[in-house]
Amino acid sequence: MSDTELVLRSTRVVTPGGTRPASVAVAGGTITAVLPYDAPVPGDARVEDLGDDVLLPGLVDTHVHVNDPGRTEWEGFWTATRAAAAGGVTTLIDMPLNSLPPTTTVGHLRTKRRVAADKAHVDVGFWGGALPDNVEDLRPLHEAGVFGFKAFLSPSGVDEFPHLDQGQLARSLAEIAAFDGLLAVHAEDPHRLAAAPQHGGPRYADFLASRPRDAEDAAIAHLVDRARRLDARVHVLHLSSGDALPAIAAAKADGVRLTVETCPHYLTLTAEEVPDGASEFKCCPPIREAANRDLLWEALADGTVDCVVTDHSPSTADLKTGDFATAWGGISGLQLSLPAVWTEARGRGHGLEDVVRWMSTRTAALVGLDGRKGAIAPGHDADFAVLAPDETFTVDPAALQHRNRVTAYAGRTLYGVVRSTWLRGRRVVAGGEFTEPKGRLLTRSP
Numbered sequence: 001m002s003d004t005e006l007v008l009r010s011t012r013v014v015t016p017g018g019t020r021p022a023s024v025a026v027a028g029g030t031i032t033a034v035l036p037y038d039a040p041v042p043g044d045a046r047v048e049d050l051g052d053d054v055l056l057p058g059l060v061d062t063h064v065h066v067n068d069p070g071r072t073e074w075e076g077f078w079t080a081t082r083a084a085a086a087g088g089v090t091t092l093i094d095m096p097l098n099s100l101p102p103t104t105t106v107g108h109l110r111t112k113r114r115v116a117a118d119k120a121h122v123d124v125g126f127w128g129g130a131l132p133d134n135v136e137d138l139r140p141l142h143e144a145g146v147f148g149f150k151a152f153l154s155p156s157g158v159d160e161f162p163h164l165d166q167g168q169l170a171r172s173l174a175e176i177a178a179f180d181g182l183l184a185v186h187a188e189d190p191h192r193l194a195a196a197p198q199h200g201g202p203r204y205a206d207f208l209a210s211r212p213r214d215a216e217d218a219a220i221a222h223l224v225d226r227a228r229r230l231d232a233r234v235h236v237l238h239l240s241s242g243d244a245l246p247a248i249a250a251a252k253a254d255g256v257r258l259t260v261e262t263c264p265h266y267l268t269l270t271a272e273e274v275p276d277g278a279s280e281f282k283c284c285p286p287i288r289e290a291a292n293r294d295l296l297w298e299a300l301a302d303g304t305v306d307c308v309v310t311d312h313s314p315s316t317a318d319l320k321t322g323d324f325a326t327a328w329g330g331i332s333g334l335q336l337s338l339p340a341v342w343t344e345a346r347g348r349g350h351g352l353e354d355v356v357r358w359m360s361t362r363t364a365a366l367v368g369l370d371g372r373k374g375a376i377a378p379g380h381d382a383d384f385a386v387l388a389p390d391e392t393f394t395v396d397p398a399a400l401q402h403r404n405r406v407t408a409y410a411g412r413t414l415y416g417v418v419r420s421t422w423l424r425g426r427r428v429v430a431g432g433e434f435t436e437p438k439g440r441l442l443t444r445s446p
Contacts, residue, residue: 003027003028003032004025004026004027004032004033004041004042004044004045005026005027005028005044005045005046005425006025006026006027006045006046006047006048006382006425007023007024007025007026007041007042007045007046007047007048008023008024008026008048008050008055008384008422009022009023009024009037009047009048009049009050010022010049010050010051010052010053010054010055010386011037011051011052012052012053012054012055013034013054013055013376014054014055014056014057014352014353014356014376015034015375015376015377016361016375016376016377018353019054019351019352019353020037021036021037022034022035022036022037022055023035023036023037023038023039023041024055024376024382024384025042025045026382026425027425028425029381029382029424029425029426030379030380030381030382030424030425031376031377031378031379031380031381031382032378033378034376034377034378050386050419053386053387053388053419054352054386054387054388054389055376055384055385055386056088056352056356056360056376056384056385056386056387057356057360057361057373057374057375057376057380057383057384057385058088058089058090058091058122058360058373058383058384058385058421058422058423059087059088059089059090059091059337059338059359059360059363059385060089060090060091060092060093060359060360060363060364060367060369060373060374061084061089061091061092061093061309061310061312061334061337061359061363062092062093062147062261062307062309062363062366062367063093063095063237063238063261063263063309063310063311063312064080064084064092064093064094064095064309064310064311064312064334065094065095065097065098065311065312065313065314065330066080066092066094066095066099066116066124067098067099067314068080068099068112068115068116068119069099069100069111069112069115070098070099070100070101071098071099071100072403073316073403074098074314074315074316074403074404075312075314075402075403075404076119076403077115077116077119077120077124078119078121078437079401079402079403080092080312080334080402080403081119081120081121081122081124081437081439082121082401082402082429082434083312083334083335083400083401083402084121084122084334084335085121085122085401085421085423085428085429085434086335086400086401086418086421086429086432087334087335087336087337087338087339087418087421088338088385088387088418088421089122089334089337089338089385089421090122090123090373090381090383090384090385090421090422090423091122091123091124091125091364091369091373091383091442092122092123092124092125092334093124093125093126093127093147093367094112094116094124094125094126094127095127095150096126096127096128096129096149096150096161097129097150097156097158097160097161098157098158098161098313099112100160101160102129102131102160102161103126103127103128103129103141103146104128104129104130104131104134104137104141104161105134105137105140105141106137106140106141106144109126109128109141109144109146112126113126113441116441117441118437119437120437120439120440120441121423121428121429121434121435121437121438121439122421122423122428122439123373123381123383123423123439123440123441123442124439124440124441124442125145125146125147125367125369125441125442125443125444126145126146126147127146127147127148127149127150127184128141128142128146128148128149128150129149129150129151129161130149130150130151130164130172130176130183131151131161131162131164132162132163132164132165132168135171135172135175138172138175138176138181139175139178139179142176142179142181142444144443145442145443145444146443146444147182147367147368147442147444148181148182148183148184148235148367148444149172149176149181149182149183149184150184150185150186150237151163151164151169151172151183151184151185151186152164152185152186153169153185153186153187153188153189153190153219153222153223154186154188154189154190154193154215154219155190156186157284157328157329163186163190166222169222169223169226170226173226173227173230173232173234174230174232176232176233177230177231177232177233180233181233182233182234182235182366182367183232183233183234183235184234184235184236184237185219185223185234185235185236185237186237186238187216187219187220187223187236187237188211188215188216188219188284188285189214189215189216189218189219189222191218192212192214192215192218192219193210193211193212193215196209196210196211196212196215197209197210198210198325199325200323200324200325200326201323201324201325202276202277202322202323202324203276203324204271204274204275204276204278204281204324205271206324207282207286207324207325208271208286208288210325211284211285211286213240213241213242213243213244213288213292214243215285216239216240216241216243216244216285217241217243217244217247220236220244220247220248221247223236224247224248224251224256224258227251227256227257227258228251228254228256231257232257233257233259234256234257234258234259235258235259235260235261235366236248236258236259236260236261237261237311238261238262238263238266238283238285238309238311239260239261239262239266239285239296239305240262240263240266240285240286240287240288240292240296241285241288241292242288242291242292242294242295242296242299245295245296245299245304245305248260248299248304248305249299249304252304259306259307259366260304260305260306260307261305261306261307261308261309261363261366262296262299262300262305262308263283263308263309263310263311263331263333264308264310264333264336264337264340264341265281265283265287265331265333265340265408266287266288266293266296267293267296267297267300267308267340267341267344268293268340268341268343268344269281269287269293269408270287270288270289270290270293271286271287271288271289271290272289272290274287277322278408279320279321279322279323279324279327279328280320280331280406280407280408280410281331281408282320282324282327282328282329282330283311283313283329283330283331284329297344297348300354300358301350301354306358306362306366307358307359307362307363307366308337308341308358308359308363309337309359309363310331310333310334310337311330311331311333312330312331312332312333312334312402313329313330313331313332314330314332314402314403314404314406315328315330315404315406316404317404317406320406331408332400332402332404332405332406332407332408333407333408333409334402335400335401335402336395336400336407336409336414337359338355338359338385338387338416338418339393339414339415339416339417339418340409340412340414341355341358341359342355342387342389342414342415342416343414343415343416346389346415352387352389360373360374360375361374361375362374367444368444368445369442369445371445381423381424382422382423382424382425383422383423383424384421384422385418385420385421385422386418386419386420386421386422387416387417387418387419388416388417388419389415389416390415391415391416391417392413392414392415392417393413393414393417394411394412394413394414395407395409395410395411395412395413395414396410397410399432419431423438423439424438426438
């Protein structure tokens with residue numbers, strides 16, 4: 001303890017053993033001890049007394065589209081990581097699209113890392129991409145440190161990232177399974193989507209009908225079958241269909257190496273409340289009905305769904321047209337994910353320990369960072385969010401940090417004010433004031 005540099009003290013610290021009064025000792029950017037609240041402080045250590053504000057481990061968001069380089073008018077590492085820090089997110093994993101180039105070769109990964117290096121306000125890692133024609137690039141990307149691979153089973157929305165058909169999925173998954181990598185899949189069946197009514201226009205009901213639940217259900221069934229045959233690790237991205245949950249639960253019970261995420265917008269918003277023409281609510285798969293939302297919450301509670309991530313996917317405002325068929329599909333929620341989920345969770349009887357498990361502990365474990373991130377425990381990075389859980393605020397788009405301040409949460413009153421965010425023992429934002437970028441670029445541990 002003689003080398004302790006910082007002690008963060010709170011009456012409510014969320015630890016793996018529960019929430020309790022504690023003093024958290026930090027040295028060299030690492031948590032060295034979690035002590036009783038009134039433990040003596042080493043002579044030279046700085047003490048930050050947080051009072052009754054809750055000390056949480058920094059969130060780990062494993063599904064973020066930064067779009068940098070190439071579509072930086074949509075988003076970028078500077079703005080996305082500021083939004084993350086403002087929302088208590090201390091680690092994000094960047095998706096391989098919608099940047100130009102996509103992260104589908106080692107050379108493209110180097111380009112992405114070079115662009116991000118001096119712009120990151122939080123720690124950043126990278127997914128690779130699995131395309132129809134890059135099977136030979138998958139192992140080199142894995143060896144270069146990507147945390148896994150993203151694939152689509154239906155059109156992605158950008159031409160440079162085509163989807164996999166069933167034969168291509170089998171080849172890519174066999175290659176990834178050979179080095180025990182992780183394949184994360186946008187699971188919607190293209191044939192079910194093509195058979196659905198495609199009316200276009202401003203009516204949300206028409207858009208919802210164009211992305212039916214059975215498209216998700218069928219794609220997940222195919223993915224599970226492939227994973228079972230190969231004993232491969234697969235992850236279902238942004239689950240929205242409650243109808244898929246029994247098959248997911250059965251696959252997990254059978255030992256299929258399957259994990260599943262959902263998103264704040266599926267847990268907090270409902271189809272019934274989306275106004276016609278309000279394409280800030282458009283995402284794929286779509287926000288579904290309130291009864292479906294209830295099923296997702298039940299699945300989170302029983303562990304069928306493992307974790308909650310944002311799928312932060314912004315665009316310029318002009319691409320959010322009033323026609324749901326042509327508007328860009330993506331929800332910008334990086335800064336608001338913690339209060340959005342906490343607002344709904346507290347109303348359903350869940351505590352902050354549950355939110356931490358879904359948004360930090362399990363997401364860190366998903367990408368193999370659980371020895372460093374996702375918990376307030378000795379040996380972990382000193383990454384923290386300080387939260388006033390009982391305070392409310394009304395979402396003002398002008399106060400958001402992501403580049404294009406379009407949000408489906410505008411005007412909503414949410415619980416949970418993030419007081420400050422800390423990265424390896426350094427405060428990176430407090431009261432809306434940011435330090436210079438201090439984030440590191442992360443690679444998967446061997």
